[in-house]
Amino acid sequence: xxxxxxxxxxxxxxxxxxxxxxxxxxxxxxxxxxxxxxxxxxxxxxxxxxxxxxxxxxxxxxxxxxxxxxxxxxxxxxxxxxxxxxxxxxxxxxxxxxxxxxxxxxxxxxxxxxxxxxxxxxxxxxxxxxxxxxxxxxxxxxxxxxxxxxxxxxxxxxxxxxxxxxxxxxxxxxxxxxxxxxxxxxxxxxxxxxxxxxxxxxxxxxxxxxxxxxxxxxxxxxxxxxxxxxxxxxxxxxxxxxxxxxxxxxxxxxxxxxxxxxxxxxxxxxxxxxxxxxxxxxxxxxxxxxxxxxxxxxxxxxxxxxxxxxxxxxxxxxxxxxxxxxxxxxxxxxxxxxxxxxxxxxxxxxxxxxxxxxxxxxxxxxxxxxxxxxxxxxxxxxxxxxxxxxxxxxxxxxxxxxxxxxxxxxxxxxxxxxxxxxxxxxxxxxxxxxxxxxxxxxxxxxxxxxxxxxxxxxxxxxxxxxxxxxxxxxxxxxxxxxxxxxxxxxxxxxxxxxxxxxxxxxxxxxxxxxxxxxxxxxxxxxxxxxxxxxxxxxxxxxx
Amino acid sequence: xxxxxxxxxxxxxxxxxxxxxxxxxxxxxxxxxxxxxxxxxxxxxxxxxxxxxxxxxxxxxxxxxxxxxxxxxxxxxxxxxxxxxxxxxxxxxxxxx
Numbered sequence: 001x002x003x004x005x006x007x008x009x010x011x012x013x014x015x016x017x018x019x020x021x022x023x024x025x026x027x028x029x030x031x032x033x034x035x036x037x038x039x040x041x042x043x044x045x046x047x048x049x050x051x052x053x054x055x056x057x058x059x060x061x062x063x064x065x066x067x068x069x070x071x072x073x074x075x076x077x078x079x080x081x082x083x084x085x086x087x088x089x090x091x092x093x094x095x096x097x098x099x100x101x102x103x104x105x106x107x108x109x110x111x112x113x114x115x116x117x118x119x120x121x122x123x124x125x126x127x128x129x130x131x132x133x134x135x136x137x138x139x140x141x142x143x144x145x146x147x148x149x150x151x152x153x154x155x156x157x158x159x160x161x162x163x164x165x166x167x168x169x170x171x172x173x174x175x176x177x178x179x180x181x182x183x184x185x186x187x188x189x190x191x192x193x194x195x196x197x198x199x200x201x202x203x204x205x206x207x208x209x210x211x212x213x214x215x216x217x218x219x220x221x222x223x224x225x226x227x228x229x230x231x232x233x234x235x236x237x238x239x240x241x242x243x244x245x246x247x248x249x250x251x252x253x254x255x256x257x258x259x260x261x262x263x264x265x266x267x268x269x270x271x272x273x274x275x276x277x278x279x280x281x282x283x284x285x286x287x288x289x290x291x292x293x294x295x296x297x298x299x300x301x302x303x304x305x306x307x308x309x310x311x312x313x314x315x316x317x318x319x320x321x322x323x324x325x326x327x328x329x330x331x332x333x334x335x336x337x338x339x340x341x342x343x344x345x346x347x348x349x350x351x352x353x354x355x356x357x358x359x360x361x362x363x364x365x366x367x368x369x370x371x372x373x374x375x376x377x378x379x380x381x382x383x384x385x386x387x388x389x390x391x392x393x394x395x396x397x398x399x400x401x402x403x404x405x406x407x408x409x410x411x412x413x414x415x416x417x418x419x420x421x422x423x424x425x426x427x428x429x430x431x432x433x434x435x436x437x438x439x440x441x442x443x444x445x446x447x448x449x450x451x452x453x454x455x456x457x458x459x460x461x462x463x464x465x466x467x468x469x470x471x472x473x474x475x476x477x478x479x480x481x482x483x484x485x486x487x488x489x490x491x492x493x494x495x496x497x498x499x500x501x502x503x504x505x506x507x508x509x510x511x512x513x514x515x516x517x518x519x520x521x522x523x524x525x526x527x528x529x530x531x532x533x534x535x536x537x538x539x540x541x542x543x
Numbered sequence: 544x545x546x547x548x549x550x551x552x553x554x555x556x557x558x559x560x561x562x563x564x565x566x567x568x569x570x571x572x573x574x575x576x577x578x579x580x581x582x583x584x585x586x587x588x589x590x591x592x593x594x595x596x597x598x599x600x601x602x603x604x605x606x607x608x609x610x611x612x613x614x615x616x617x618x619x620x621x622x623x624x625x626x627x628x629x630x631x632x633x634x635x636x637x638x639x640x
Contacts, residue, residue: 125624126624127623127624128624129617129620129621129624130614130617222600222601223601236598236599236600262608265603265606266599266603266606268601360589362585363585363586363588363589365582366582366583366584366585366586367586369579369583370583370586377560381561384561385626386625386626386633386635387621387624387625387633388621388624388625388626389624389626390626391626391627395636396636396637397636397637398635398636398637398638399561400636401635401636402561403561403562403563404563406560406561406562406563407562407563407564410562415560415562415564415568415572416572416575418560418562419553419556419557419560419562419572419575419576420575420576420579421560422556422559422560423552423556423559423576423580424583426555426556426559433580433583435596436586436587436591437583437586438596438597438598439591439594439595439596439597440586440589440591441596441597441600442594442595442596442597443589443591443594445597445600477575477578477579478578478579478582492600493600494600494601519601
């Protein structure tokens with residue numbers, strides 16, 4: 001009589017042999033699966049959880065020295081989790097679509113017993129005593145946590161270059177950034193160093209790296225995923241979301257981590273979190289609006305969009321434009337063309353695509369940086385060298401210790417935002433800057449409300465360019481902030497948005513397009529994104 | 544439009560932010576903040592008279608929950624992350640004479 005595990009091993013080997021795969025080949029084969037496909041095979045007994053871990057850690061061993069996606073890897077813990085999860089799967093106790101899937105977590109998500117650094121010196125030795133709610137839900141669904149990914153320090157940055165632990169490289173071109181701030185998560189998914197990951201998005205920090213690394217990333221409606229255990233940056237803007245190989249994985253992950261949590265007072269009670277139901281839904285008749293003002297930023301407008309420049313868009317060229325067409329606020333013509341092509345594909349699938357004027361686009365960045373800096377300066381007051389993390393040595397006096405600890409513990413970009421935030425909240429400037437920004441935020445929200453009275457979703461670019469070279473972005477902060485133009489208004493208005501790969505530029509770098517939806521309309525976004533993905537796949541030449 | 548940022552402003556903001564900046568960092572901070580505020584001044588192009596400041600995008604007020612303890616005694620684990628502790632408490636530099 002064969003033991004159960006022996007039987008499964010046979011089935012698994014047979015499965016691999018049928019495809020003519022053995023050893024190294026089977027590893028590569030396993031890495032081709034999406035998270036949901038992998039879990040299906042594990043639950044069917046064709047693969048074991050440890051096969052998936054072996055494949056992922058082989059990829060990590062090979063690629064990680066160059067890419068540096070992770071701050072912390074927990075290999076032993078991962079194999080221990082795998083054994084427990086395998087047992088529960090074998091007993092039929094774990095049936096979730098993510099059971100047995102190796103996951104990576106951005107290092108600002110608290111993990112009980114595992115370092116959580118936010119890629120900052122000030123938290124270099126912080127080990128939380130509890131896990132974030134989203135992480136708990138993922139673990140209850142049978143995901144295997146393999147490590148914590150690199151990020152911009154405290155999620156402040158768009159390139160992952162502000163990390164205290166060094167840069168992460170883009171797997172598609174290792175001289176380029178993976179985007180940020182969830183750059184480690186995006187690069188790890190793209191490189192096969194995990195099957196899926198969680199990130200956080202305050203101003204585009206999931207969607208932009210997803211676009212730069214050629215993976216799918218989603219920021220849910222504010223309040224959909226509990227922020228309990230997410231180290232706070234801009235609390236009114238922060239949301240946790242998935243980075244994944246495809247749209248179906250994204251939906252499955254979001255379904256697992258979403259839901260009301262009494263531990264987060266901004267967590268919403270919404271009953272429509274069965275996001276996987278949207279996969280395969282028809283999009284005929286779906287009304288999609290393309291903001292003309294998004295494309296008016298294009299330096300040489302491609303196609304009909306962008307010719308009818310609005311007054312607002314002309315003003316946009318006043319700041320930070322360097323005229324190179326590859327950086328600053330100018331939309332790269334190759335990106336514009338790929339995004340408009342994606343719109344065409346959705347039109348062919350039955351969507352009704354139309355141009356419109358969104359308005360206020362160029363006011364989103366100054367509004368965002370005022371509000372985010374203000375909230376950051378307040379949120380980061382807790383890092384004082386007393387309860388956890390780094391403390392500057394040799395202090396006789398308490399206030400001196402605070403100042404030295406914070407000055408040595410925070411990096412340049414974090415200090416820049418804390419200073420700006422402290423200023424805009426200071427007496428005498430509070431009304432002129434902070435309250436002004438909150439008023440403009442109300443106007444931006446209203447502009448979106450008006451758009452969603454006419455459209456089911458808004459389609460546009462994720463970022464004006466593809467991934468820049470390492471070292472190109474940090475010297476001019478305002479120029480770097482301008483790269484967030486298409487993503488940050490979504491956070492200000494609390495809306496859901498998804499970033500989906502839609503081709504490559506001539507340099508071979510991934511391009512993404514973005515679908516933005518009204519509050520709680522994730523299903524529409526997922527349905528459209530999935531239809532696009534299917535159509536794009538059909539158009540690919542056979543491998 | 545805004546008042547020019549002086550080194551005195553930077554010193555004052557550094558006190559609020561509990562940061563100690565080197566002379567070079569102060570000069571850089573002065574430049575960065577001046578640039579950023581000049582950019583933020585763009586918001587003054589918009590007439591926001593009568594517009595209510597929006598702190599929360601979706602109307603939520605006073606979310607309460609029952610005051611019930613759900614966690615156990617984690618003090619040993621919590622203190623193990625502290626830079627310094629003594630007799631089960633966080634240890635800090637002298638605060639009073």
